[in-house]
Amino acid sequence: MPTTLHSADTGPYDALLLYSFGGPNKAEDVVPFLRNVTAGKGIPDSRLEEVGEHYYGFGGKSPINEQNLALKAALEAELARRGIDLPVVWGNRNWEPYTTDAIDELEELGAKRAVALVTSAYSSYSGCRQYREDLAVTLDRRGQLGDEGSIGVRFDKIRSYFNHPGFVQANVEAVVEAYGELAAKGGAPAEARLVFVTHSIPTTMEAASVVSHATYSAQHLDVGAVIAERVAAELGHEVPWELAYCSRSGPPSQPWLEPDVNDLLTERAGEGLRDVVMSPIGFVSDHMEVAYDLDTEAMATATELGMTAVRAGTVGTRPAFVSGLVDLLLERAALARGDEVDEATVGDLPAFRSVCEVDCCLRRDGEPSGVPALCSRDLYR
Known part of the structure; x- marks a missing residue:
């Protein structure tokens, strides 16, 4: 019989790595941070200064670091x-604390085998594999990567959790609350459109995000259908919905996933839509892509169009989400021990692999030299 997760046994793991993107803490950090993000792309500092205007509008400080500390405290x-x-x-x-800083701390704690929880719910190059590559390169630079994998701390990973019940329930709660806010602002919830929003990626990355189940966009569409259905049941009326994207970057000649949320709002306003709830299901916290791209830019678009708009919260540190992450930790520990486990999911897609396939989620629009070979070793599974 498959194992249930009532056990509190986290063996063989002796630590949990909360692994995130990072962000600047002050104005002086912005360009160095963006250099890290765009390393190897040859982007001049003058262009990075332009991109950094999003951060400068918030005093040069990204919300993401404090949000990661809050999630860390909630998990603890x-x-x-x-x-x-x-x-x-x-x-x-x-940005600080970097991957190598985290490995230092793990070693100080005496950790031998850690499990990594990435603050991205979806499977794609930027949401999963790029973290694996970064960890592999960091270990290699530290001289802790042998032919058979890690010869320092060994790392496993928790599976992509977009379709885990905890993540979904936390989003349902946030969207229901947003419909209440819409009514309080004088909107008409029964006539509103629910627009799910996620980070856009290049279409080449979308094509390469197919593992054995579904592309990046298909993952969002699957979970969006579940959330909308549950929200409709809570509200007692139909909830029409669609998926939009934000945070596009790169040259105009490179195709990215569309529609952009601002373009979608403009088109729907032209069709007569007057009330909208935007739900950032592609993000786990209210970091810069949410604070600027939605709360600043998309809300301004909605106002210009005469729409009544509300932005639903992210899952953040909602109890359902945090509890679900601990369930995922226990699930991964049971799998590492060789137990048969029922991997909880909602929607039509199955649980994604905890042990990644060697060639899954390739970028394909310019692989870093040598990194795929490092990444495929048995150090971060």
């Missing part, structure tokens, strides 16, 4: 509530 509290003694270490790809 939930682990303690369940009687689980497991240290949580935070590290970032692009």
Whole structure:
């Protein structure tokens, strides 16, 4: 019989790595941070200064670091509530504390095998594989990557969790609350459109995001259908919905996933839509893509169009989400022990693999030299 997750056994893991993107803490950090994000692309500092205007509008400080600290504290509290003694270490790809800082901390704790929880719910190059590559390159630079994998701390990973019940329930709660806010603002909830929003990616990355189940966009469409159905049941009326994208970057000649949320709002306003709820299901916290692209830019578009608009919250530290992450940790530990486990999901897609396929989620629009070979070793599974 498959194992249930009532056990608090996290073995063989002796630490949890909360692994995120990172962001600047002050104005002086912005360009160095963006250099890290765009490393190898040859983008001049003058262009990075232009991109950095989003951050400068918030004092040069990204919300993401404080949000990661809040999630870390929430995970620690939930682990303690369940009687689980497991240290949580935070590290970032692009800013302090860097991946190597997190590995230092893990080693100081005496960790031998850690499990990584990436703050991206979906499977794609930028949402999964790029974190694996960063960890592989970091270990290689530290001299801790042998032919058979890691010879320092060994890393496994928690599966992509977009279709886990905890993530979905937290989003349902946030959207229902947003419909209440819309009514309080004088909108008509029964006539409103629910627009799910996620980070756009190049179409080449979309094509390469197929693992054995579904592309990046298909993952969002699957979970969006579930959330909309559950919200409709809560509200007692139909909830028409669609998916839009934000945060496009790169040259205009490179196709990215569309429609952009601002273009979609403009088109729907022309068709007579007057009330909208935007739900950022592609993000786990209210970081810069939400604070600027939605709260600033898209809300301004909606106002110009005469729409009544509300932005639903992200899952953040909602109890359903945090509890679900701990469930995923216990699920991954059971799988690592060789137990048969029922992997909880909602929607039509199955649970994505915890042990990634060697060639999954390739970027294909310019692989970093040598990184795929490093990444495919048995160090971060």
